[in-house]
Amino acid sequence: MWERLNLSAQQLMSQGKHSEAESYFRQSLLEAEKEFGTWDNRVATVLNNLGNCLRVQGRSGEAEPIYQRALDVRRKALGPLHKEELMILENYAKVLRALNKESEAKKLEQAAMGIMRRN
DSSP: OHHHHHHHHHHHHHTTOHHHHHHHHHHHHHHHHHHHOTTOHHHHHHHHHHHHHHHHTTOHHHHHHHHHHHHHHHHHHHOTTOGGGHHHHHHHHHHHHHTTOHHHHHHHHHHHHHHHHHO
């Protein structure tokens, strides 16, 4: 169920229907947490997608803690410095830049570069 909701939300995003997509991402998140627990990598995927949805709506302040949680979940699920962190790090850095947090954004980008060098 979580995956179907997540895919539907992604389709809505591609159609520019961001508020509808946000609702589907939030439902998908609830389903993924219920099915797999709060520290599952699939939860991190949905959180990243929800963060993207909020970011494209210009709601960077709301997206920031979502990306932080996505990063925390992904690291707990897969360990630190896993290549699947890259997408979250890049998206999170974009939000931090939008919030004028340049030094924090640079730290995330440096972490991403370190992961790319390792893999």
